[in-house]
Amino acid sequence: MTEEAAPPLELRGISKSFGGVAALRDVDFVLRRGEIHGLVGENGAGKSTLMKIIAGLHGQYDGRMAIDGRPVHFRSPREALAAGIGMVHQELSVVPDLTVAENVYLGQQPTRGGIVDWRAMVDGARRHLADLGIDVDPRARMGSLAIGLQQLIELARVLFSGARIVILDEPTSALSPPEVQRLFEVLRGVRASGRSIVFISHFLDDVLAISDTVTIFRNGRLIATEAAGAIDKGWLIQRMIGRGHEELEGSYIGAIALDSRADAPVVLGVHGLAAGRAFADVSLDVRAGEVLGIYGFMGCGLIELARTLFGKLRADAGTMSVGGKSLRPRSTAEACRAGIAFVPESRRSMLFYGEPVYKNMSISVLGRIGRMLLRPSVEKDIARRHVQSLSIRPPTVETLLGSLSGGNQQKVALAKWLTWPPKVLVLSEPTRGMDVGAKEDVVRIVKGLRDQGMGVVVLSTEPETVLSLADRIVVMKKGRIVHEFAGQTVSKDQLLEAA
Amino acid sequence: MTAMAVFLRNQMRIIAPFATLIVLVAFFSLTSRSFASLDNAANILTQISVTGIIAVGLTFVILCAEIDLSVAAIANVTGIAVAYFTLQEGYVNIANVPLPGFAAILLALLGCFMLGVVNAAGITLIGIPSFIMTLAMMQIGAGICALLVRGQIAYAVPDLVSLLGAGRVMGIPYLVLVAAAFLLAGHLVLTYTRFGRYVYMVGGNREAAEYAGVNVKLVLGTVIVISAMCSGVAGMLGVAHFGSAQQNEFDGYLLDAIAAVVVGGTSLFGGRGGIGNTIIGLLILGVLNNGLDHIQIDSFLKILIRGLILLAALIINVYVQKVRDSA
Ligand SMILES: Nc1ncnc2c1ncn2[C@@H]1O[C@H](COP(=O)(O)OP(=O)(O)OP(=O)(O)O)[C@@H](O)[C@H]1O
Ligand SMILES: [Mg+2]
Numbered sequence: 001m002t003e004e005a006a007p008p009l010e011l012r013g014i015s016k017s018f019g020g021v022a023a024l025r026d027v028d029f030v031l032r033r034g035e036i037h038g039l040v041g042e043n044g045a046g047k048s049t050l051m052k053i054i055a056g057l058h059g060q061y062d063g064r065m066a067i068d069g070r071p072v073h074f075r076s077p078r079e080a081l082a083a084g085i086g087m088v089h090q091e092l093s094v095v096p097d098l099t100v101a102e103n104v105y106l107g108q109q110p111t112r113g114g115i116v117d118w119r120a121m122v123d124g125a126r127r128h129l130a131d132l133g134i135d136v137d138p139r140a141r142m143g144s145l146a147i148g149l150q151q152l153i154e155l156a157r158v159l160f161s162g163a164r165i166v167i168l169d170e171p172t173s174a175l176s177p178p179e180v181q182r183l184f185e186v187l188r189g190v191r192a193s194g195r196s197i198v199f200i201s202h203f204l205d206d207v208l209a210i211s212d213t214v215t216i217f218r219n220g221r222l223i224a225t226e227a228a229g230a231i232d233k234g235w236l237i238q239r240m241i242g243r244g245h246e247e248l249e250g251s252y253i254g255a256i257a258l259d260s261r262a263d264a265p266v267v268l269g270v271h272g273l274a275a276g277r278a279f280a281d282v283s284l285d286v287r288a289g290e291v292l293g294i295y296g297f298m299g300c301g302l303i304e305l306a307r308t309l310f311g312k313l314r315a316d317a318g319t320m321s322v323g324g325k326s327l328r329p330r331s332t333a334e335a336c337r338a339g340i341a342f343v344p345e346s347r348r349s350m351l352f353y354g355e356p357v358y359k360n361m362s363i364s365v366l367g368r369i370g371r372m373l374l375r376p377s378v379e380k381d382i383a384r385r386h387v388q389s390l391s392i393r394p395p396t397v398e399t400l401l402g403s404l405s406g407g408n409q410q411k412v413a414l415a416k417w418l419t420w421p422p423k424v425l426v427l428s429e430p431t432r433g434m435d436v437g438a439k440e441d442v443v444r445i446v447k448g449l450r451d452q453g454m455g456v457v458v459l460s461t462e463p464e465t466v467l468s469l470a471d472r473i474v475v476m477k478k479g480r481i482v483h484e485f486a487g488q489t490v491s492k493d494q495l496l497e498a499a
Numbered sequence: 500m501t502a503m504a505v506f507l508r509n510q511m512r513i514i515a516p517f518a519t520l521i522v523l524v525a526f527f528s529l530t531s532r533s534f535a536s537l538d539n540a541a542n543i544l545t546q547i548s549v550t551g552i553i554a555v556g557l558t559f560v561i562l563c564a565e566i567d568l569s570v571a572a573i574a575n576v577t578g579i580a581v582a583y584f585t586l587q588e589g590y591v592n593i594a595n596v597p598l599p600g601f602a603a604i605l606l607a608l609l610g611c612f613m614l615g616v617v618n619a620a621g622i623t624l625i626g627i628p629s630f631i632m633t634l635a636m637m638q639i640g641a642g643i644c645a646l647l648v649r650g651q652i653a654y655a656v657p658d659l660v661s662l663l664g665a666g667r668v669m670g671i672p673y674l675v676l677v678a679a680a681f682l683l684a685g686h687l688v689l690t691y692t693r694f695g696r697y698v699y700m701v702g703g704n705r706e707a708a709e710y711a712g713v714n715v716k717l718v719l720g721t722v723i724v725i726s727a728m729c730s731g732v733a734g735m736l737g738v739a740h741f742g743s744a745q746q747n748e749f750d751g752y753l754l755d756a757i758a759a760v761v762v763g764g765t766s767l768f769g770g771r772g773g774i775g776n777t778i779i780g781l782l783i784l785g786v787l788n789n790g791l792d793h794i795q796i797d798s799f800l801k802i803l804i805r806g807l808i809l810l811a812a813l814i815i816n817v818y819v820q821k822v823r824d825s826a
Binding site for chain 1: 691692693694695696697699700703704706707708709710711712713714715716717770771
């Protein structure tokens with residue numbers, strides 16, 4: 001009888017610190033049966049840390065946890081999984097070298113007579129993915145798929161493993177709007193089956209749309225828990241960062257007036273660029289002092305285009321020029337020398353987790369700090385400036401990058417290029433994983449760079465990101481540019497429609 | 500956790516191999532009367548010098564998460580080459596090409612440089628995994644050696660080489676000094692130069708280095724050439740040290756050099772470790788090889804014991820690094 005009354009998950013007085021720095025302070029958290037519980041808070045507020053405790057990744061903490069009223073203390077993800085807790089991490093944890101089917105069945109492959117039953121696995125995976133509305137060949141290699149798709153598949157795996165409590169740490173950050181809707185459909189289905197979901201996101205609209213209950217974290221403390229129906233976005237922002245939100249609101253709702261700078265010189269010219277099956281016939285002009293936004297759904301060729309501009313992928317056709325000089329980058333180093341800088345969307349592939357913050361920031365500019373020899377004191381001074389201007393927390397440059405929260409890591413990645421501004425800055429998903437305040441910081445920084453005369457290209461699958469940053473917007477669809485918005489007002493709906 | 504504990508945990512990569520070394524030294528000092536002497540210490544240093552020079556280059560390669568299996572073969576080629584271009588005694592039956600000493604040395608160095616360049620081109624331009632490319636080079640090196648000496652043995656090397664390989668100054672073998680100079684230079688480059696930082700970053704996360712605009716291929720190519728050059732110098736001095744140049748002379752040095760780097764605590768996955776680790780790894784290996792000769796056990800058993808102790812040292816390292824990386 002008490003079984004019935006006990007919530008599936010209950011945490012009391014949870015505290016956790018890393019090397020003397022408190023990440024969570026005395027948190028009480030209750031998850032009810034069949035509810036979607038939204039979790040919001042600034043970068044570094046402690047959301048992921050709490051979830052990692054629940055999922056058994058942090059075995060050492062103070063406080064009590066109970067599942068269905070039974071006290072538990074997980075020391076490994078395996079134990080948590082056995083108790084019915086599954087987590088989709090902020091950083092993807094799929095195995096890129098295995099097939100989709102193997103990833104779905106990870107750790108529980110069907111066997112026949114002791115050997116893996118491939119057919120059953122591929123069929124099962126196909127059916128399961130189709131149920132979730134995910135259309136992908138189960139035999140495809142995971143690493144060859146777009147990040148957003150990988151994320152959906154990881155979610156599919158967690159659901160498939162029979163988890164009764166599903167934790168999603170920023171699941172929508174790589175998804176296009178239709179995919180978000182599809183994800184929501186899946187989540188509603190999961191909820192209907194009586195399972196409970198924790199949903200972490202910086203997209204407050206998403207959180208309000210899908211959640212039954214919303215909890216706000218700030219600085220390691222749980223600030224408030226409210227029914228989603230009773231609150232609005234402004235209220236959330238107020239609680240999260242405790243400052244006015246009018247300006248933020250402005251850039252996310254309403255239509256944006258674009259002002260073009262047709263008279264400035266072209267810093268990046270692209271003509272008829274094509275690469276494999278990813279994109280073709282892409283022509284762009286980016287002028288000095290302009291932010292060009294490129295918007296498109298996931299898989300439309302944005303990611304490949306960004307990599308081609310930076311010389312990571314080779315173009316098959318077309319020409320490029322930087323500052324009037326033609327360029328065919330065969331390596332990233334060459335593109336870099338020509339004055340192009342790039343921040344990719346995946347943190348994993350741009351940061352050094354085992355190295356301190358300052359080395360992560362100085363890596364791109366070491367050649368400018370000293371010819372042959374390193375000058376660590378200069379490196380640290382530069383890094384300290386960035387840490388301060390980007391309000392990276394904790395505010396020390398010696399911290400190992402791996403111990404920063406996701407959003408703060410993203411800021412470090414951007415900071416890399418701010419010391420000696422390049423001619424052209426290419427940003428792929430620059431605000432992914434950032435809280436509202438940090439997004440505003442990015443907008444401020446990017447506009448600052450633009451005003452110094454840099455040409456900026458922002459590629460994103462988030463309409464808000466493009467709208468809040470760009471002076472001119474082109475829309476990409478299936479590898480081609482299909483529309484351009486310039487010198488007019490444009491709204492999110494118009495943008496979505498064009499894609 | 501206190502600052503001290505954090506510091507200790509961060510230094511585990513060096514502390515654990517160091518403790519292993521201390522234990523080995525203590526053990527052999529207690530069990531053998533002849534082990535703990537100044538003379539023997541000098542012996543050990545001399546014994547690890549050739550390996551040490553090779554290990555410097557290999558440390559660069561392993562820090563980049565690559566491997567070079569051709570170090571011993573390149574050492575052998577270079578050693579034989581320098582003898583090949585030196586006037587041999589009449590009884591040496593090799594159709595060689597005698598040249599002045601400096602020319603012989605330059606040609607030998609050019610030879611190992613070229614082999615390194617071939618390795619580097621195969622790995623970076625064609626994209627052959629370093630394991631495979633250098634495995635092939637190991638065979639190619641053996642082939643070149645065979646062609647040059649045709650089963651014979653050469654003895655004479657240029658004066659400078661025999662001085663550095665076999666001479667002494669104030670009782671200290673030049674060989675030890677050369678090895679020390681190489682280790683020091685390697686350490687300085689890795690710690691204080693931009694290139695050294697790139698080596699660590701490329702080993703730490705190659706993709707991220709590329710996205711930061713680092714010329715990853717250039718860095719990889721350079722470490723491979725550095726490794727070949729170190730091997731070449733080790734090969735020339737080794738020939739002088741042993742007093743002869745012949746086929747298969749350096750075969751044991753491949754595993755010794757890899758073992759020294761890895762036992763010292765440099766990660767095979769790249770990005771962590773350094774010359775400090777390699778020095779400790781060299782000493783562990785040297786003490787182990789030398790110490791076993793000082794105690795009374797079946798000499799056939801020694802080989803097995805050596806293997807087991809190396810395994811134990813590796814296990815300790817891996818375990819300690821896990822402790823460090825978790826939490
Ligand atoms: N392994 C770790 N070692 C040291 N500090 C850590 C570690 N993991 C997290 N922290 C610190 O704990 C705090 C909370 O981090 P957490 O990842 O929970 O934030 P978050 O709310 O998920 O933020 P974000 O929205 O940026 O992902 C941060 O200050 C972070 O630097
Ligand atoms: Mg997080």
